[in-house]
Amino acid sequence: MVLWSSQQFNFIALPDRFCTGSSIMPQKKNPDVPELIRGKTGRVNGHLIALLTLMKSQPLAYNKDNQEDKEPLFDAIDTLANCLTALIGMVPNIQANKDVMLDATLKGFTTATDLADYLVRKNVPFRDAHELVGQAVQLAVRLGKGLEELSVEELNGPGHRVIESDIYEVLTLQGSIASRDHLGGTAPNQVRQAIARARANI
Amino acid sequence: MENSTSQTPLADDGGSLRGRFNEATDEFVQVFTASIDFDQRLYREDIAGSIAHATMLETINVLTKAELDQIVTGLQNIQAEIESGRLQWRVDLEDVHMNIEHRLIELIGDTGKKLHTGRSRNDQVATDIRLHLRSSIDGLVEQQGQLLTALADLAESNADTIMPGFTHLQAAQPITLGHHLMAWFEMLRRDRERLMDCRKRLNQLPLGAAALAGSPYKPDRGLVAELLGFDGVCDNSLDAVSDRDFAIEFCAAAALSLTHM
Known part of the structure; x- marks a missing residue:
């Protein structure tokens, strides 16, 4: 959340009431709550180590040492409860910046694996396909284009003619996502099924 | 059954746990060993556990029915005192257990001293x-x-x-x-x-x-x-x-x- 709400990512917007300002920089919207949750991990890890150390080498049975079990345990309970309370308040109010996410996906040659998988379906061994796609990405970087903006000739390169015009459907983001259509995959209908299974388990 | 108002006096220091000692607990030691500051949050569980323990003691004839009733009522009153902020937690009573037991004896007398039978x-x-x-x-x-x-x-x-x-x-x-x-x-x-x-x-x-x-x-x-x-x-x-x-x-x-x- 901290990373995604930064200006550099800008994937999500956190609700204002869970953020704070800066004492000097008027423009700041700091994600203090997710940061604190991140920071609180340290104290709970510390409590775990404290208890493990406390119990090591105690002779049976009760020793006064055991009185030291309470504060770490109680604080671990309270910290986890508070962090859950914060997330229960924040999660339903997270705004996804869908355009920014889409743009970031288009820019990252994220369908390169799909191009390789296309070549595999055309009987190119995967290792060779990996190499060919690497060359296509290199060309696209040089031309400042996305893979889907290259011509069929550019995609094929000098050595072969395996790629045809049906490649452009494969190189769409929707096509890429829809192709991962199996249990645990990212295809939207699989995600919906996963959500339905998950709800039954809550 | 004993009269609930009659009771043997408790020692001032640490409830009645210092029978074998010749001097009072060092003041620093009292504070150093006390847990009442943080274990008072166990009061609900301590009272529920005591009520269950006393209920069992009655079934094995360690307590009479009347004594059990006194203890249960006393403990319920202490819970109400705690929840309304009226109970003063005492460091010299070390912990939540002794604070509640001490208060029980104050409220119901000697019967309260029987609660800890068979328990540590x-x-x-x-x-x-x-x-x-x-x-x-x-x-x-x-x-x-x-x-x-x-x-x-x-x-x-x-x-x-x-x-x-x-x-x-x-x-x-x-x-x-x-x-x-x-x-x-x-x-x-x-x-x-x-x-x-x-x-x-x-x-x-x-x-x-x-x-x-x-x-x-x-x-x-x-x-x-x-x-x-x-x-x-x-x-x-x-x-x-x-x-x-x-x-x-x-x-x-x-x-x-x-x-x-």
């Missing part, structure tokens, strides 16, 4: 902590359920939202935000299962182990377990008073959960 603070506190952690886990599991539902809702409304999936924080392959959120769902679901699993192992009754060896009153530990909602009783009296595995398991589960959050 060792098995008493082990019982209190287990009860407290059990109800805490129940609350946390409920909260985790709410968070999981919120994640599933957000994932559902973003099942078609395209984003880059990352490896090495470099754009890797297209995924949906819904898919990404469901990855968090899986982590938090496992965290929840770990707490439920911890609850299973902690839900055994230590009371009846007394100091470490058991007690000669042949306590009906099964009855106490049933009254307090335990699934069974700790099998070994030494282990019953010494075991803190459940606290470690809980902290391990909490630490991993915080790692995920």
Whole structure:
């Protein structure tokens, strides 16, 4: 959340009431709550180590040492409860910046694996396909284009003619996502099924 | 039955636990060893445990029915005093157990002194902590359920939202935000299962182990377990008073959960 709400990512917007300002920089919207949750991990890890150390080498049975079990345990309970309370308040109010996410996906040659998988379906061994796609990405970087903006000739390169015009459907983001259509995959209908299974388990 | 107003005077220092000593506890030691500042949050469990213990003592003829009624009423009154902020916690009484027992004796007299028959603070506190952690886990599991539902809702409304999936924080392959959120769902679901699993192992009754060896009153530990909602009783009296595995398991589960959050 901290990373995604930064200006550099800008994937999500956190609700204002869970953020704070800066004492000097008027423009700041700091994600203090997710940061604190991140920071609180340290104290709970510390409590775990404290208890493990406390119990090591105690002779049976009760020793006064055991009185030291309470504060770490109680604080671990309270910290986890508070962090859950914060997330229960924040999660339903997270705004996804869908355009920014889409743009970031288009820019990252994220369908390169799909191009390789296309070549595999055309009987190119995967290792060779990996190499060919690497060359296509290199060309696209040089031309400042996305893979889907290259011509069929550019995609094929000098050595072969395996790629045809049906490649452009494969190189769409929707096509890429829809192709991962199996249990645990990212295809939207699989995600919906996963959500339905998950709800039954809550 | 004894007259509830007649009572032998208590020593001023540390309740009545200093019969074998010739001097009072050092003031620093009193503060250094006291736990009342933080164990007072166990008062509900301590009182519930005492009521269950007393109920059992009546069935094995250690207490009369009238004495049991006095003790139960006294403990209920103390709970009301605590919850309305009227009970003054005393450091010289060390801990929550002695504070409540001392107040009980103030309220109902000598009958109150019989409550601790066949019991030690060792098995008493082990019982209190287990009860407290059990109800805490129940609350946390409920909260985790709410968070999981919120994640599933957000994932559902973003099942078609395209984003880059990352490896090495470099754009890797297209995924949906819904898919990404469901990855968090899986982590938090496992965290929840770990707490439920911890609850299973902690839900055994230590009371009846007394100091470490058991007690000669042949306590009906099964009855106490049933009254307090335990699934069974700790099998070994030494282990019953010494075991803190459940606290470690809980902290391990909490630490991993915080790692995920």
